[in-house]
Amino acid sequence: NAGVTQTPKFQVLKTGQSMTLQCAQDMNHEYMSWYRQDPGMGLRLIHYSVGAGITDQGEVPNGYNVSRSTTEDFPLRLLSAAPSQTSVYFCASRPLWGDRGRAEQFFGPGTRLTVL
């Protein structure tokens, strides 16, 4: 198993550009999520999905879009990049049903994004 993979590892954008951060998992997990990590603020939830075709907003969704067309993939789209979106982005997945929240959440290696 490759686990949770993210591409790219690093990215530099100019203000106003758009891009998609890719996330894939091969563990057949229903639940997938995106976090951003900023100094002194921990990890904050951007969007999450409980299955193909089902997504919802997290704590900081503005400026980001997601879709979930398959169980494996959960891309994060930046529509018009802003310097405030400079951050490290993590994708994560875990099984959903039956564990009552106990299951370990598996994280990807992260993407460091800089918006100039």
Added chain:
Amino acid sequence: AQTVTQSQPEMSVQEAETVTLSCTYDTSESDYYLFWYKQPPSRQMILVIRQEAYKQQNATENRFSVNFQKAAKSFSLKISDSQLGDAAMYFCAYRSADSYGGATNKLIFGTGTLLAVQP
């Protein structure tokens, strides 16, 4: 809404010594899970230890143990015999338990404690 607080932005410990990282949380729920994650310089998030709120016994994983005080809403992490490889950012996290399978029980993180290990 639930919140997680880590009041120690940075900690330092001598190699082979013991260190305790603090975490408090706020919730009105009675059933939930608590986690400690380690993030070394590689950025990878690694689960260190997990505690189920309905269990009174404190979780242990080798040199890592927790002191779970449910009434005080406290969940500290003790690292014994500290090693250079323990140097990392440590995050405390909370998740609600959901008897229906957890459709929306999100993982809520504290702001982290940066642990340095001195040789």
